[in-house]
Amino acid sequence: MHDVVIVGAGPVGLFLACELGLAGCSVLVLEREPAPGSPWRADPLGMRGLPAGSVEAFYRRGMLDPLLTASGVHDAPGPYPEADEPRPPRGVGHLAGMVLDPAKVDLAALPFRLPNPAMDGMLTSLEAIETVLSERASKLGVEIRRGVTVSALTQGDESVVAHAGGHAYAARWLVGCDGGRSAVRGLAGFEFTGSEPLFTGYVMLATVAGPDEWSPGINLTPTGMYLRMPAEGHIGMMDFDGGAFDRSRQPTRDHLQAVLRRVSGTGVTLSDVHRVSSFTDRAMQATTYRLGRVLLAGDAAHIHSPLGGQGLNLGIGDAVNLGWKLAATVQGYAPDGLVDTYTRERHPVGAWVLDWTRAQAAVMRPDPHGQAVQALIRDLLGTRDGTTHVYEKVSGTSIRCDLGGEHPLTGRNAPDFRLGDGTRLGGLLQDGRAVALDFSTDRRLREPAASRLSRLRYAAGTAKNDLGLGAVLVRPDGIVAWADDRDFDRTAFDRAADQWLGGPKT
Structure with a gap:
């Protein structure tokens, strides 16, 4: 077994x-x-x-x-490992087909970020x-x-x-x-519960005969959305038909061409469709x-x-x-x-993602209401605050598990602390054990109890940037289980270690 x-x-x-x-x-x-x-x-x-x-x-x-x-x-x-400050992201993606400008991401507004x-x-x-x-x-x-x-x-x-x-x-x-x-x-x-779809989406590999009047990249239009990928003939599109066509029957070349013409507003012609699959926004x-x-x-x-x-x-x-x-x-x-x-930690994250995609589908609706909301969202995405908010969401930096700790870092994804000898937290996590980082001058944590050493790594020393912390306990998944400032109480660390790492094997 x-x-x-x-x-x-x-x-x-x-x-x-x-x-x-x-x-x-x-x-x-x-x-x-x-x-x-x-x-x-x-x-x-x-x-x-x-x-x-x-x-x-x-x-x-x-x-x-x-x-x-x-x-x-x-x-x-x-950024390269030796970078002192986080660099702007090279790409942020899109929100409901509206491409975001990475230069508008305000890195200073993102909590606990290290390069x-x-x-x-x-x-x-x-x-x-x-x-x-x-x-x-x-x-x-x-x-x-x-x-x-x-x-x-x-x-x-x-x-x-x-x-x-x-x-x-x-x-x-x-x-x-x-x-x-x-x-x-x-x-x-x-x-398994949720909501029914607003659209049918298609992904296909096709031969396009012309005319070549449709735009590359992501294109949100008054009648839907289409994506012209870098690879020749790799096409995605979304048709707001209430999900009526998803896997109900094999889409023909004529059907796909009609949808592509409608959502692109062009006379583009598909001479052949080599592979096609459909999906919906069912959540x-x-x-x-x-x-x-x-x-x-x-x-x-x-x-x-x-x-x-x-x-x-x-x-x-x-x-x-x-x-x-x-x-x-x-x-x-x-x-x-x-x-x-x-379940307690991941179910809320899943529920948020479902709502995030529902909101995007609603914004893309090809009706006067959808068009009005699109205009509002475009205005917001034109600001640093708006783009930063979206980046914070899609990058995962805003996720915080409710672990009950008082420190604002507790429950968040751990920053990649770099110790004076060049050791990085990411490297310490490679063997799947939890990590205790001790930045205190008097090494208040010292070596954790021997019963935990098989599942807890201990690292002490000064850090390139310790964010004002005295010590941090990081779970194997990279989530901060406990953190405190320089004058911390060792007893609180022990309680957190007991809560997440348990005792000897039974």
Whole structure:
């Protein structure tokens, strides 16, 4: 019996498998597709914008350089490690099709930001992401079985069994990372609620015969939106038909051409359509991410439109949050209820992303109301405050988990502190342990209790910029569990360590 069975070998399932494998858990990944790779995962159809939060997750596990190589990116997405101050982002993306100006981001207004090699988003592909994660999972002893379709689940008090093709796969825990049409979600009985769509979206690879009168990039029009990608014939578009066409039937060339002409306002001609897929802005979320010994992560837990590129970022955030908590639970040292903090912390983030994409769909509506709101939003995005607010949201810097601490850094993503010897917090997190940083002159933390050393790294010294802090306790997922100013009380640190790291193995 494995410690954990993960259903789904996409980016979320593989990242979670790596987190669990890094902690020493035995992990089996079951994937429905018989082989990795497909045109929908490779360049150009598989191209994705990976937001800063996800890039940072790869950085903190030592996988950023392999990802850059696999993605064909030859320079780091953010500032160089020796930079003293954060640099403006090279791109901020768009809000409801309205492209933002990165020069308008006010970095001074963003809390607790320090320069690091992963402060910017990057372009990559699903294929590149999955290649890097699959190789890492294999090195960590994770087993991946492909061509396996889960058809039933049975739960007991101490285990859960996935049934597939006459085989039974038993584990102490099972996590569904099997996408928006998750079999695990349905088989386990999760409630999935939300809102119905306003539009049908299309992504296609086509041959365009002409005329060449439609604009490159993202184009928000009075009748919808279309995207002319850099790769020739790679096209996206959104048609506000109430989601009527999504997967109800295979879209023909004539239908796609009619939609493209309508939303672009041009006479563009498609001579051939090689591949096409559709989607909607349907926004749904599981009411809980755990039922018994079954958990959900990624699109299995929440679906929404791809507006703003938040889906992949949200799923990887789920995996990073859940991985160390589930590992601690499996290995017997987790504090009571630790695994339940996964739903408590990640469900509100998922709910926010659903609302964020709903708001964008509403702004894009091709009617007088939508047009009026668009004009208002454009005015706001023309200001530093407006652009900074959007950047803070989409980059993840505004996320704060309610951990109950009084310090304003508690519950936030940790800044990438750099010690005097050049050691960076991102490097200290690579082995998946929590980190205690002691900036005090009298080393008030000293070495933590021996019972915690297997899951807590201790680093002391002056920092390039300690933000006025005396010490910080950072969870394995990079969230600050406790922070205090220079005259801190060691007792408060011990309480926080007990709350999140627990005691000796039982």
